[in-house]
Amino acid sequence: xxxxxxxxxxxxxxxxxxxxxxxxxxxxxxxxxxxxxxxxxxxxxxxxxxxxxxxxxxxxxxxxxxxxxxxxxxxxxxxxxxxxxxxxxxxxxxxxxxxxxxxxxxxxxxxxxxxxxxxxxxxxxxxxxxxxxxxxxxxxxxxxxxxxxxxxxxxxxxxxxxxxxxxxxxxxxxxxxxxxxxxxxxxxxxxxxxxxxxxxxxxxxxxxxxxxxxxxxxxxxxxxxxxxxxxxxxxxxxxxxxxxxxxxxxxxxxxxxxxxxxxxxxxxxxxxxxxxxxxxxxxxxxxxxxxxxxxxxxxxx
Amino acid sequence: xxxxxxxxxxxxxxxxxxxxxxxxxxxxxxxxxxxxxxxxxxxxxxxxxxxxxxxxxxxxxxxxxxxxxxxxxxxxxxxxxxxxxxxxxxxxxxxxxxxxxxxxxxxxxxxxxxxxxxxxxxxxxxxxxxxxxxxxxxxxxxxxxxxxxxxxxxxxxxxxxxxxxxxxxxxxxxxxxxxxxxxxxxx
Numbered sequence: 242x243x244x245x246x247x248x249x250x251x252x253x254x255x256x257x258x259x260x261x262x263x264x265x266x267x268x269x270x271x272x273x274x275x276x277x278x279x280x281x282x283x284x285x286x287x288x289x290x291x292x293x294x295x296x297x298x299x300x301x302x303x304x305x306x307x308x309x310x311x312x313x314x315x316x317x318x319x320x321x322x323x324x325x326x327x328x329x330x331x332x333x334x335x336x337x338x339x340x341x342x343x344x345x346x347x348x349x350x351x352x353x354x355x356x357x358x359x360x361x362x363x364x365x366x367x368x369x370x371x372x373x374x375x376x377x378x379x380x381x382x383x384x385x386x387x388x389x390x391x392x393x394x395x396x397x398x399x400x401x402x403x404x405x406x407x408x409x410x411x412x413x414x415x416x417x418x419x420x421x422x423x424x425x426x427x428x429x430x431x432x433x434x435x436x437x438x439x440x441x442x443x444x445x446x447x448x449x450x451x452x453x454x455x456x457x458x459x460x461x462x463x464x465x466x467x468x469x470x471x472x473x474x475x476x477x478x479x480x481x482x483x484x485x486x487x488x489x490x491x492x493x494x495x496x497x498x499x500x501x502x503x504x505x506x507x508x509x510x511x512x513x514x515x516x517x518x519x520x521x522x523x524x525x526x527x528x529x530x531x532x533x534x535x536x537x538x539x540x541x542x
Numbered sequence: 543x544x545x546x547x548x549x550x551x552x553x554x555x556x557x558x559x560x561x562x563x564x565x566x567x568x569x570x571x572x573x574x575x576x577x578x579x580x581x582x583x584x585x586x587x588x589x590x591x592x593x594x595x596x597x598x599x600x601x602x603x604x605x606x607x608x609x610x611x612x613x614x615x616x617x618x619x620x621x622x623x624x625x626x627x628x629x630x631x632x633x634x635x636x637x638x639x640x641x642x643x644x645x646x647x648x649x650x651x652x653x654x655x656x657x658x659x660x661x662x663x664x665x666x667x668x669x670x671x672x673x674x675x676x677x678x679x680x681x682x683x684x685x686x687x688x689x690x691x692x693x694x695x696x697x698x699x700x701x702x703x704x705x706x707x708x709x710x711x712x713x714x715x716x717x718x719x720x721x722x723x724x725x726x727x728x729x
Contacts, residue, residue: 325668332672339584340679342577342687481682 252478255471259403262464269460270296270410273417273453276446280421295420296413303409308369311361317349317371326377333386334370337393340479346370346396354498356380356489359512360392361401368396375498380489387476387486391513394475400468407461415454422451466530473535474542483539490514490539494532567703574691578712581684582630585677589624589633592640592673596621599666603647606657613650616643634681634715641674685714 274296278288320327331348338345346360346368353373362368370392372385380388395401425447477483493514515529529535596617607614620640627633648667651657658664692711695704704710 325664329668332668332675336672336675336679339676340683342581342683 252471252474255467255474256398259464259467259471262460262467263403263407266407266410266457266460266464269453269457270414273414273450276450276453277417277421280443280446280450281424292417296417299413299416300406300409303412304363304405307405307408308361308363308367311359312349312369312371315349315351315359315371317351320348320350326374329382330372330377330385330389333382333389334393337386337389337479340390341393341397343368343393343397346393348372350374350377356493356496357512357514358388358392360395362396363402363405364399365396368401370396375496379492379496383482383485384489384492386480387482387484387489388513390476390479391472391486393479394472395468398468398471398475400472403468404465407464411454411457411461414457418450418454421447462528465528469529469535470538473539477539477542483542487536487539490532490536563699564703567700568707571691571694571700571704571707571709574687574694575709575712578684578687578691581680581687584680585630585633585684588673588676588680589637592637592670592677593621593624595666595670595673596640599647599663599670602660602662602666603651603657606654606660607650610647610650613643613647617647619643630715631713634717637677638717644670644674681715681717688712688714 274288274292275285277292278285281287281291320331322328322331327348327350330350334348335345343365346362346365347370349369349371351357351371351373354375355373356376356379358370358372358376360368360370370389372388376385376388473486476486480486514532600614600618603614617640620636620643623636624633624640627636651663694700695709695711
């Protein structure tokens with residue numbers, strides 16, 4: 242007999258862990274901005290005048306175009322109520338929205354053999370749930386309900402906003418790192434700081450900024466995995482039926498169509514299971530936790 | 543500075559502190575109450591929708607199910623009980639009756655291949671299942687909301703503020719044993 246964990250406790254623990262990881266991300270971002278300023282001029286003011294606006298501008302643009310970018314990358318189309326399968330999908334989404342106490346999200350369909358689904362929209366008012374035609378065909382209503390509950394939970398927990406912001410921050414850190422890299426290449430860095438000592442600190446700062454995107458990406462993946470568990474448990478709480486999603490995940494595990502996966506790799510974390518990685522190995526570089534562990538946790542509820 | 547000033551400052555800080563907490567609890571209690579009322583409104587909308595669908599269903603089924611008078615009568619009876627229900631609990635009880643009657647009707651419909659092939663019947667069946675699930679989930683959301691509200695107004699210090707605002711605990715909707723199962727969507 243496995244130990245039963247209260248769904249509410251799982252939800253609380255996941256939320257707490259997300260806060261820690263987000264804090265780490267914020268620290269990393271601030272450190273990179275300060276380090277850039279130090280490298281270029283030895284002066285923190287410079288980083289506030291130049292690096293910070295560029296980084297924040299980048300984040301704002303990424304954030305504002307995210308929803309349409311995600312939908313067009315997935316080649317998603319609105320669900321057609323004339324087709325029974327898609328009508329039933331709309332019905333299941335309406336039901337789950339009521340269970341979650343949220344406005345009814347828009348329903349999209351992605352033509353793909355794979356069983357998959359994702360949610361987007363930065364806040365519950367503009368939520369979108371997209372399910373593949375493969376999922377509509379291969380999952381029964383109970384399993385489909387589990388998958389929709391998982392996506393609804395991403396919306397309810399503001400995961401989409403979190404994912405969008407963290408993707409943007411990771412991008413901004415990468416941008417900073419690239420700027421530094423190219424300016425080192427063209428010999429621009431350090432020009433303003435002639436005569437100042439402490440080369441070791443300078444070298445460390447440069448090394449840090451160059452390695453920062455890797456740290457940022459790992460931190461981001463850690464957040465993403467946390468949120469998957471959280472969406473699984475919130476979803477189980479909504480349907481009061483963890484078995485539905487557990488069965489759906491089992492089907493996803495067995496599902497190996499020949500077709501190539503579609504969509505954009507950047508948005509892989511938004512899917513219920515990573516469309517680009519069929520073997521769910523547990524590692525630091527996964528967007529999702531291993532599928533077996535997810536099934537085990539669902540069945541222990 | 544005079545010690546009297548210090549005392550005054552401390553009193554002002556305490557009053558402000560208390561007011562902030564009071565406003566916080568006041569707003570939370572009102573917000574949760576609104577959530578409960580809103581969840582009930584949701585249930586009510588779905589119950590009405592469901593009652594509206596029944597005459598259509600009867601019209602469609604009548605031609606095929608000539609020998610199933612009792613089954614059809616039970617559905618009609620449950621519908622009128624739903625229409626005349628007053629309190630939330632009466633509504634829910636009538637709705638459960640209707641769910642049972644419809645379950646029998648759809649089971650009996652299995653014996654009528656012509657009816658099962660009728661597009662109108664299929665659509666109505668899908669839509670009735672949809673409203674049934676919506677009712678079940680909004681009932682769940684209602685009870686969840688009541689639980690959160692009751693927890694707030696029954697624990698300290700929420701209890702004190704609720705007493706001051708003259709707010710009492712709310713009743714959850716009782717769900718009879720038979721209907722307690724998770725709504726299983728069926729084809």
